[in-house]
Amino acid sequence: MQELLPTEQAIFDKLKQNISDVYHHYGFLNIETPIIERSEVLLAKAGGDTEKQIYMVSKTAESSDSADQALRFDHTVPLARYVVEHNNDLAFPFQVTQINRNFRGERAQRGRFREFYQCDCDIIGRDKLPIAYDAKVIACIHDALKTFNLPEMKIRISNRKVLAGFLAAINATDKATEISSIIDHAEKIPLEKSRAALEELQLSSDQVEKIIAFMFTKGNYDEIEQKLTEIIGDITPVREGLDELKEVFSILNSIDGMSDIEIDFMIIRGLDYYTGTVYETFLKDYREIGSISSGGRYENLAGNFSDQKFPGVGGSIGLTRLFFVLNEQHLLNVETSAPIDYVVMPLSSDEYASAIKLANQLRSKGKQVDIDFDDRKLGNKFNRAAKIAKYAIVVGSDEAASGNYQAKDLATGETEALSL
C-alpha cells in the first residue's frame, strides 16, 4: 500500500482536487458508495483473477449481520448497485463521479498497490444513451489530465463493434475471445509472437494476415475506413461501429485544445463488459508508462442486478499508480513549494494573544498559518518552519505592541513588512 510523507501527500491531494474540479465543471455529480459491499454483489461481476484478488471482510465477534462482505475492487460494481437501488431518485442521463479507494490483493509489484485511488466518471442512460456522451467522457478526462501539466498526450480510440464486425466478416467470430486477447497484448511483444499465437488458433493464413493488417490499422477516420475496405472489401458488417467511431472522433476533433487523437484498432481494453467505444490515453514520449487513463462504452451497467437497461460510458484515471510512475519519471509538474504559508512564532506566552490575532487575520485572507508554541530555541523553530512553510514571523513584545511584523522568506532569507 502507498503511504506518503506530508509533502508528497500535498502534491497527490492537489492532483486529486484538480481531477475532481474538472469533473464537476463538466457537470458530473459526486457520490460515495460504501467500501464494504455484500460479497454476492461483488462476485456476480468479478471473474478470474479479480475474484482471487478480492478482500473478504469478517467481524471478530458474532454480530446481527451475518451476510458475507468484501471490499470493493472497482467503482463500477457498486455504481451498478447504486443506480438500480436509487433509480427513481436519479435524473438520467446520470452523470456521476467517484473518486475514492478500491482494493485488490494483487501480488506485490512495482507501482501496483493493493489499495489505490480511482477517479471515475460515468454517464448512465436509461434504455438508451446517445454516442456523443462517449466523446464527452473522453474530453472531460482529457481536461482533467491537462491540469497535470504533462508532456504531449495522445488519445487512441477504437470501437468493439468494429472488431466484432470485422471478425464476422472474416468468419472468426467463434474465436473472438482468443483473438481479442492476442490483439490486446500485441503491443508488448514482437510481431512474430503474435502471429504464432494466431496460427495456434487454427486460423487460415489469410485470416491471420487480415487480423494482423486490422490490428495495425490506425489514423484518422477517412484513413481507417479506406484501410478496412482494403482488408475486408464490403464494410457493411463494421458499419455501425464505424459510424460511432466517426461521431466520437469528429466531436473530439472539434474541441479547442484537444490533444492528438488517433483511431487505433490495437486498443481493446481487456474488460469483457465494454461493447462499443474503447479508448486509452498515453504520453507520446513516455510510452513505457502505459496508458494514463482509459474507459469505454458498456451496453448494460446493471445486467446482474436488474431487468432494466442502463447503458453507460465511463472513464477512469488510476491516480495512485499514475502518481507513482509520474514521480519516478520526474513528471509531477504541479506546485511543489512548501505546503503552508506562514509559521508565526510568539517569543513567550505574553505574545500568544497577539500571535493568534495575527494568524487569524492571515487565515481570513486564505493563508495557511501555523503558530509555533514550542519553547525550544528560536533557531530550532526556524529549522522546523523551513521544512513546512514559506515564511516565518517572530512575535516579540515590540511587534505585539506595535502591530508591525516582519515576514521572513525561508528560502531567500529576505524579509518584508506586514502590518496589522
Place this chain on the structure above:
Amino acid sequence: MQELLPTEQAIFDKLKQNISDVYHHYGFLNIETPIIERSEVLLAKAGGDTEKQIYMVSKTAESSDSADQALRFDHTVPLARYVVEHNNDLAFPFQVTQINRNFRGERAQRGRFREFYQCDCDIIGRDKLPIAYDAKVIACIHDALKTFNLPEMKIRISNRKVLAGFLAAINATDKATEISSIIDHAEKIPLEKSRAALEELQLSSDQVEKIIAFMFTKGNYDEIEQKLTEIIGDITPVREGLDELKEVFSILNSIDGMSDIEIDFMIIRGLDYYTGTVYETFLKDYREIGSISSGGRYENLAGNFSDQKFPGVGGSIGLTRLFFVLNEQHLLNVETSAPIDYVVMPLSSDEYASAIKLANQLRSKGKQVDIDFDDRKLGNKFNRAAKIAKYAIVVGSDEAASGNYQAKDLATGETEALSL
C-alpha cells in the same frame, strides 16, 4: 452504512471541504494512512468493545502476504504507527490532519454507521509539547464547525489531571476507573442513580458527596478554583491540572469570535488514553444531539510501538454521524441550491460543436456545466435539468450562428442573455 443521493452528497462534500480548508488554514498537514492495517497494530490498542467491532480482512485465495489484516477503527492507531515509522522525516511539533473513513462493526443503531468519516487534527510533539497547543486544536475545530452555520455552540473543557488530583485528595484513587465511568454517564441519568452507583463502590458518604459536588463544578476559571477549594481544602494535588486548565481557558477566551467556553468537570471522555485536557463541543439548544466534536491531550501517542515519547493533543469531528443528526434536526444550513450551474442543450448534432464551445467557456469561468446530448423531447430535457442545475441554455441553429444565448433560470423561469 450511509449512502447519499447526489444532492445530499453535495452538502456532505461541502461540509467536509470546509473542515479541510480550516484545518489547512491552521497549518495542519494532510496525510492518508491505509485503510487496511496489520491486525497486531490495531489490536494492541483496541480494548473491550472496540476489539469486538474490528473488521478482519482476508484474501479469497492464498497470497504471498499471509499477515493478519484488519480495517482501522480510528485514525489514532494508524497515526501512531505513521509517526514512529516516519519520525525522521517529520518536523515536530507535527501538525497533522486525517479526514477519512473508519470502520466499526457496531450493532445497527439510528445515526450510528459502520463506515464513517472522522475529521481529525492532531499535534504531536517529541518528548514534550506545550499546553498552548491544546487551545490551538480546540480553536481550530471550533472554527471548522463555525463554517456549518450552526446555532450557538458551547465548549466544555476539563482536565484529567484535575480529576486524578481530586481523587487522590479524597483517597479514592483505587476506584478511579469506576468513578470516572459514573461521572462520564451522570449527565444522562437522574442524580439519584449516580449517587446509588457511587454508594455501591463502598465509598464513605463524605466521599460520595464530594464526588457529586466535584462533578457538578463548572464555570470560569476563578469560579472552579474557588469551588474546588471549598470541596477539598488544600488544592495542591490538583495544582498542575488547574494550571493547564487556566492556560487553555485563557488562550481560548482571548480569541475573537470564540463561542461560550466553560470549564465543566462532568466532561471525562471515555477513552483511557487521554491524560490532560479533555473537551466536548455542544449546541446549546440541542443538547439531545450530544457532543459535535471532542478530543484531548494524550501523554504518549505511540507507547505500544516505540520507546520514544510522542505527546500529543487532538480533536475530531465525527462527520457521518453529525451530518445525520443535523439533517434530522434541519440544521444543515449550507448552500442547498442545485449542485451544478448550467445544462447546455444542443437541439441537434449540428450544434454539438457550438454547445461544447459554450460549455468550455463557462467552465473556464469556474462554472459547472453539463451538456445534454440526449435526443428526447426538449420538455424532458428541461425536467432533467431542473433536478440538477440552476440554468438551462438551448443551443439551436440561430444561437449557434449568432453566439447569443439565453440562460433560463430553472427556479424562476426568467431568462438572461449570454453572449460568446
